Amino acid sequence: EPEVTQTPSHQVTQMGQEVILRCVPISNHLYFYWYRQILGQKVEFLVSFYNNEISEKSEIFDDQFSVERPDGSNFTLKIRSTKLEDSAMYFCATRRASYNEQFFGPGTRLTVL
C-alpha cells in the first residue's frame, strides 16, 4: 500500500540555521499538509497546500516558514531561521481530491540546539 514518506527522519540544527524538510506524497494525492507535534503535546496544523498555492495557514506559520512543491513530487517545508521552540516532530499529510482521509508520513524530528 502506498505511503507518504519524509526525509530526513531526524534533523539536528543550530539556532538561526535554515532547514528544509521533505515529503513525498502518495502519487494521486493533490492536497498536502504540514503539522507539527511538540513532544507530549497534540498535533497542530501548520499549513495546507493545493494547486501550487497555500490554501490555509495557522498562526504558527509565520514569515519564517515557507512551503513549495519544487519538482512535482516533493513537497517541502522550509524554516528560514530556526528557533529553539521549533524543536518538534513535523508530519506531512496528504489526501486525494473528494476524500477526507489524510494519510500521515513518518515524521521528521527537528532538534534545534
Next chain:
Amino acid sequence: GENVEQHPSTLSVQEGDSAVIKCTYSDSASNYFPWYKQELGKRPQLIIDIRSNVGEKKDQRIAVTLNKTAKHFSLHITETQPEDSAVYFCAATSFEGRLAFGKGNQVVVIP
C-alpha cells in the same frame, strides 16, 4: 477556528474490558471526524472515521458514535488487547481539510 476537547487524558483498562474516549468540538460546520492511533515515536495512523451524515460506524472491535446536536463523538474499543495501548487522537474538520486535533488520550491496557 475549530476547538476539539478530548477526555480523559489517560485511561487504564484491564485486558478484555472496553475503553471509551470522548471528544467535543465547537464548529458546527465540521463534518468529518477521524480517530488516529499513535504509538510511541510513530506516525498517527487513521483507525476509524465518521462523517456527519452518520450516527455510528463500527469496524470489528472499534466503533465511533457522533452526536451532532451535542457536538460530541466517542471512540469505543471493545475486548481490549495489549496492542491497543497507544495514544488516541480525535480530530474534526470541515471539507476544507484542516484537521483540528484533541490533546490525545493515553490508553494503557493492563494484561
